Amino acid sequence: MSSASLPPSGSWTFVTNHAAVLVCIARDPEIRIRDIADRVGITERAAQRIVADLANEGYVIRRANGRRNRYEVKTGRAMRHRLARHHEIGDLLALMLDGLDLEQLDAQSTDA
Numbered sequence: 001m002s003s004a005s006l007p008p009s010g011s012w013t014f015v016t017n018h019a020a021v022l023v024c025i026a027r028d029p030e031i032r033i034r035d036i037a038d039r040v041g042i043t044e045r046a047a048q049r050i051v052a053d054l055a056n057e058g059y060v061i062r063r064a065n066g067r068r069n070r071y072e073v074k075t076g077r078a079m080r081h082r083l084a085r086h087h088e089i090g091d092l093l094a095l096m097l098d099g100l101d102l103e104q105l106d107a108q109s110t111d112a
Contacts (some may be wrong), residue, residue: 015096017042021050022089023096025060025071032068059089 015023020040024031037047051071054060057080061072075090084092 017046018050018053019092019096021047022054022059022073023093023100025051025054026073026075026093027097027100029071029073030065030068031071 017040021036024036024039028035033044033047033051036051037044040047042050051060051062055062059074059077061074063070063072073089073093075088075093077089078085079087079089079092
């Protein structure tokens with residue numbers, strides 16, 4: 001088993017739920033809140049709050065598209081943490097989306 005495929009141990013992760021939601025939106029700008037919640041492993045209400053946080057701070061623009069929303073990530077915005085302000089959100093997304101295979105990830109979560 002490679003180190004990349006080792007199951008997580010412990011109760012914390014390096015990626016916050018806000019970052020995980022942002023990755024989901026960047027990967028699929030028409031994603032539903034329900035699907036964000038499922039992918040991240042949070043409730044729909046938590047996903048709604050996080051999307052609202054990201055929109056209120058200008059990291060995401062939400063536009064109504066019929067009964068659904070379409071999102072646009074503002075990749076040029078600086079990261080919020082003082083140790084990361086010299087990077088833009090696009091830098092984080094490039095790292096997180098590189099090689100991301102959501103179908104494989106979804107299949108692994110249903111196998112568990």
